[in-house]
Amino acid sequence: MRIDDVTLILREAAEIAIVPRFRALREGEVSEKAPGEVVTVADREAEALITRRLRELLDAPVVGEEATDADPTLPDALSEAPAVWVVDPLDGTANFVAGRPEYAVMAALVRDGETVAGWILRPETGEAFVAERGSGAWCDGTRLRRAPAPADPAALHGDALTRFLDEPARERVAATAPRFASLGRGASCAGVDYPRLLRGERDFILYQRTLPWDHAPGVLLLEEAGGHARRPDGDRYGPGDARTGLLAAADADCWARVRGLLLP
Structure with a gap:
């Protein structure tokens, strides 16, 4: 398997x-699979195509978001x-529908519980x-190297996704927000947040829900670019780990600085 083969499949x-369906969804092509969680015909058709083509490259199980909705095992x-x-x-x-x-x-490839390759495609750009x-992170042939963040928290720009936090944690985030240069809510899309x-x-992003399809590609990209992603207790992220919380x-x-402020 060549890594570019997967990129072509996603494209x-x-x-x-x-x-073709962006800003052109028809009546009946959007439904709610859970409260506040929408799915479209584009999600399902794209997953079916990607699943079939990936298994042609490497015949291995495919853990897709929509397939998991039908089979949680x-x-x-x-x-x-x-x-x-x-x-x-x-x-x-939700952004797509709006x-x-x-x-x-x-997409990501996981071997023996560890993410070994990851892909994020932004169709609009x-x-x-x-x-x-072990081979670095790249965007269209250009190697990505994340520069160190400022030492002063007052110079840091970050996001905290508070939707799935409990009320005390939300209050803590709100109380801490003024200590940063800015603290937003993210793009509601990990494939935008990580880039x-x-x-x-x-400079940082705090997540509560850490589903494998949302984070396996982005965490690997970040680490290969020199960044750092860990559970609140300092453990490394693994796509098979069902725990919540990721910084x-x-x-x-x-x-370490942000964890000390947001997650005391």
Whole structure:
């Protein structure tokens, strides 16, 4: 398998199933799969295409977001199978439905419980972010290297996704926010959030929900670019780990400073 083969598959899925429906969804092509969670025909068609094509490259289980909605046992493969594909066919579906361009197509390859390759495709910009463990992070042929963040918290720009936090944690985030240069709520799309962190537009991002299709590609990209992502207790993130909470940061020092402020 060549890593560029997967990029081409994601582009194909975007061109066939996703981009033609952007701002052109018809009645009946959007439904609610859970309270506050929408899914479209583009999600389902893209996942079916990507799943079929990835298995042609490497015949391994595919843990897709929409397939998992139908079969919640699918993620068990992440800790049981020697190789697993992880797919988010349309990250940021709510943005897509609303006609906002902050959406992405993502995939990762997991071997023995560890993410070894990751892809984020931004159809609206055409950018493809790719990482292979030990080989660096890249965007369209340009290597990505995350610069260290400022030492002063008052100079840090970050996001805290508070939707799934309990009330005391939300209050703590709100109380701490003035200590940073800015603290936003993210793009409602991990496939947009992680590239912003890679490029220095953000210095840290706090997540509560850490589903594998949302974070396996982005965490690998960040680490290969020199960044730092850990659970609140300092443990490394693994796609088969069902725990909640993840802090992604520009570097280890930034992670420690922000953790001390947001997660005392």
